[in-house]
Amino acid sequence: MTVRPAPAEAAAPEDAPRSVTAVGAAGRFLFVAAVVLLCAWVIVPIYLMMVNALSSPREVTAFPKSFVPSFDLGSLRFFVTFAGVAKALWNSVLVAALTMLLSLGLGAPAGYALSRFDFPGKELFRLLVVMTRAFPLPLLALPLAVFFIRTGLDDTALGLAIVHTVLAIPFAALITYSLFSGIPLELEEAAWTLGCTRWQAFYKVVLPLVLPGIAASAVFAFIVSWNEVFAAAVLTIQNRTLPAFLVQSLNVSPLHLKFAGGAALVVPALVFIFAVRRYLFAMWGIASR
């Protein structure tokens, strides 16, 4: 299977809904009701948290509560100016950016090799990549904490980014593998016969074609790191990322700080997911094989 924008993966739409129309009006109503209900099930909880984030601290703890936000920025202002939050936000962005660079820098060449060459040891490498999926990866933070203290990587953005890269590298390798597999080898061969070196052919012919997909998998790696809680909480003390900061201060922080923090976690993720929505489905479909 190759990575293509989601619509191409779809069952041909023209004959899909036949069974629905056949069931008649009642069935159709039930079907639409189920769709609406399920969409509400996903969206309403996010909306409710946003109502809290966009209300003043006093309104957050008031009872009974209004179901529409007052658009008071008090909670958010409190959150942004709270000691350590700005730094945590910066650390999150830094670690996620490093994870993105590392996982693609290491994973994409491997993906290219897997798609273009047959060589002894290929299956062994694939096994190594697949094995990471069956392992509770955040637990790697436990022994690595000792290792990092010895090497001076403890409590650094790079140290945490390394653990997050272990999480993201299987995705990066498998996604780029299928991206490159979607580009016919003949295109590269044509460039070779026209005098391109292997590198030139890759750079001028293949890369422009896979760039959108590469960008999407970069965003994917970013989100993996942005969302990770356990390893971040174990490996950072002074340089906490936002999830680590929130989880470590959960039992002492006031409610409005939690909800503003939750919003700060959710909004970038929503924006990123929206940006790569055409690839999201195909990517997860592959990455979870």
Next chain:
Amino acid sequence: MRARALPYLLILPAALFLLVFFVYPAVQIGLLAVTGPEGFTLRHLQTMAGHWKFGPALRWTLLLAAVVVPIQLVLALGMASIVTRLKAGRDTVLYLFSIPLGLSDLAAGIIWLAIFEQSGFLNSLLYHLGAIERPVLFLGYQSVGTIFLAVVLAEVWRATAIVMVILVAGMGLIPREYDEAGQVFGANAWQRFTRITLPLLRPSLQSALILRTLNAFEVFAVVVALGGTTLPVLMGETYQWQFTLRDRNVAAAYALVILGISVAATLFYLRALRVPKGATP
């Protein structure tokens, strides 16, 4: 010569990275759990098993997975069937359904905290409906049951999307002729679903169940956000031993338990949902 070395050069960075930061620490977890200054020891495992929170943590984690995963499977099958049947708005619905994919478990915990906390939206709704006079304390120290229920809801809400996406991809691989043949022979929609779609979906079901069950054993931030340490789970105890009690050997022993039940669950699914050779569409 260069051409033969090229694939190895391309793979080398990733392979080295995984060896150093995945294989080596994975082995070390095992070593940490069973060695002390005196060499091989079962002391850490005994400390873990002897602690009063180990039993509850193991039981709650297993119970959580046993409740959450089947609900997610049924819900995801429904969602996937809907998505494959939609004509208009398929992309929009698929996007909306998969939103929780991008959210962290901590965010999911905080989102459901907004609903379940004492001045939260559930209490407000019940008050407006006239069901209660004053807010109920849902997530207090006394109410492990309600916390468990809230965690189940949050987990179902957050992680059903991944199962759905795997199943949608799997349903896309089933040739439509099979379903049409079923129609020709007079099978109704339910019969076609149980006799044609489900059996052919077995490989996807298998990978979705393995992925989800393993993730369910790693539940951590949702529980912390909703119940603090009132509802003990394995990952939370690992964190406590590593961070608060500062005993990384016992933390590694917990990690070994999580690894153990993960391997057991994987083997179980591989056997139970074995795909006969040549039976894939």
